[in-house]
Amino acid sequence: MKRTWLLAIMAAVLVAAVVSGVTLALFSASTSPQQSQLTAGTLQITGDRDNGDQVPGPMFYIGPGGGLYETGLWAPGDEFHRVFQIENTGSLDAWLKHVRAALQSGSRPLADKLQVKVTADPGGLNVLAAGTLGQFIDGDMAFAGGPISADVGDVVDLHFWVSLPLNADNTYQNLSCVASFTVYAEQKAHNP
Numbered sequence: 001m002k003r004t005w006l007l008a009i010m011a012a013v014l015v016a017a018v019v020s021g022v023t024l025a026l027f028s029a030s031t032s033p034q035q036s037q038l039t040a041g042t043l044q045i046t047g048d049r050d051n052g053d054q055v056p057g058p059m060f061y062i063g064p065g066g067g068l069y070e071t072g073l074w075a076p077g078d079e080f081h082r083v084f085q086i087e088n089t090g091s092l093d094a095w096l097k098h099v100r101a102a103l104q105s106g107s108r109p110l111a112d113k114l115q116v117k118v119t120a121d122p123g124g125l126n127v128l129a130a131g132t133l134g135q136f137i138d139g140d141m142a143f144a145g146g147p148i149s150a151d152v153g154d155v156v157d158l159h160f161w162v163s164l165p166l167n168a169d170n171t172y173q174n175l176s177c178v179a180s181f182t183v184y185a186e187q188k189a190h191n192p
Helices: 003-025 110-113 134-138
Strands: 044-047 079-088 094-106 115-121 125-130 147-151 154-164 177-187
Touching: 044 177, 079 125, 079 177, 094 110, 094 125, 094 154, 110 125, 110 177, 115 134, 125 134, 147 154, 147 177
Parallel strands: none
Antiparallel strands: 044 079, 079 154, 094 147, 094 177, 115 125, 115 154
16 A cells, blocks of 8 residues: 555656646747837938028029129130038938039030039139039039048038130120039948
């Protein structure tokens, strides 16, 4: 009887061990972090003419009278300088990569004659891009020396010089053109 009793206790312990082992093997758990928010940054640049005035407007225009920084009618040999102020108003640092022009209306031959120079300085010595207005219209004019840094909140002054060469003959009389300049930027992050 002792032996039966001992075998019964051992069987009960063995059954308890097997049951608890199986039960412990079925325990599981999982967790997750608090709700996460992912937001992409923004690349946004703005640009205005800035010649020390507080009135934005076209960079080069002939009139009619009374406006700020009118050029008047152009003659061979005339050159005009304006500042295009670029501000990074986004949340990502940027590279200013190139400039391009678009002919809105007017004479393509005049655009092919007008000389454009973009500089980093008001003296016109640090040339970033140069060519005819037609070349700026035909393709992107990359900045010499590579991209220009424009971190968040930075203001970059690009100086535009446009001239009608002295060798412009009578075929350019009464011609006009309207063009817009656009500066292109890319994010700096992961884009050396």
